[in-house]
Amino acid sequence: MHAMQYEITLPADYDMGIVRDRVARKGRLLDNWEGLGLKAFLMRERGTGGSPVNQYAPFYLWNTMEGMNTFLWGGAFQVIPDDFGRPxxxxxxxxxxEEGAAAGSPARVALRRRQQVPDGVRLAEVMKDAADEAGRLTAGDGAVLAAAAVDTSRWELVHFSLWEGDAPKAEGEVFEVLHLSSPGRDRLPRGRRW
Structure with missing residues (x-):
């Protein structure tokens, strides 16, 4: 599994209805994308839910590198740089x-928390704790799914979860889920990946 995200921060007075309309028109184009586990079309609106910015920030979980590379280099991603600049x-x-008890429910909210892996720690313990956090998140009421991943070039962890209602009171950025494409969600491997 590979996680991927880009963020497009928009002007403070940007009409976020434009983003909603865009996703309503184009979101389904990835509903059958080969190699894609899921894409959560995410948005934050300045002044709503504590967000300081207007932002479009889709989050992906890929089953295959080929699917991700085809998306990035095969032309589908090019509409983002063409319309907003290259993020x-x-x-x-x-x-x-992990999948939660609400796995069959539509996701309404996403929670993303990024954290640095501190120097001087046992990496195996930190990664195990991050993997266990996915299980703890999905034990919560309303949890649809949760994932944990690491960027070893920055030593940064990302915890990502989807919720059927309000996000839990937890540290991280809250996003509205505009659409969820999940053609290969059933093939995302469950549990710890080592």
């Missing part, structure tokens, strides 16, 4: 994926 695309190696 940095963050990538993390998957540590764990």
């Amino acid at each position: 940095p695309v963050r990538q993390w190696t998957g540590l764990a994926y």
Whole structure:
């Protein structure tokens, strides 16, 4: 499993209805994408839910590198640079994926928490704790799914979860889920990945 995300921060007075309309028109184009576990079309609106910015920030879990590379280099991603400029695309190696009790429910909210891996720690313990966090998140009421991943070039962990209602009171950024494409969600490997 590979996690990927890019963020497009928009002006403070940007009409976020444009983003909603765009996703309503184009979101389904990835509903059958080969190699994609899931894509959560995420948005934050300035002043809503504590967000300081207007932002479109889709989050992906890929089953295959070929699917991700076909998306990035085969033309589908090019509409983002064409319309908004080329954003940095963050990538993390998957540590764990779990489904929650609300797995069959539509996801309404996403929670993303990034944290640095401190120097001087036992990496095996930190990665195990991050993987276990995915399980703890999915034990919560309303949890649809959770994943943990690591970027070893920055030594940064990302914890990502989807919720059917309000996100739990936890540290991290809260996003609205506009659409969820999940053609290979059933093939995302469950549990710890080592």
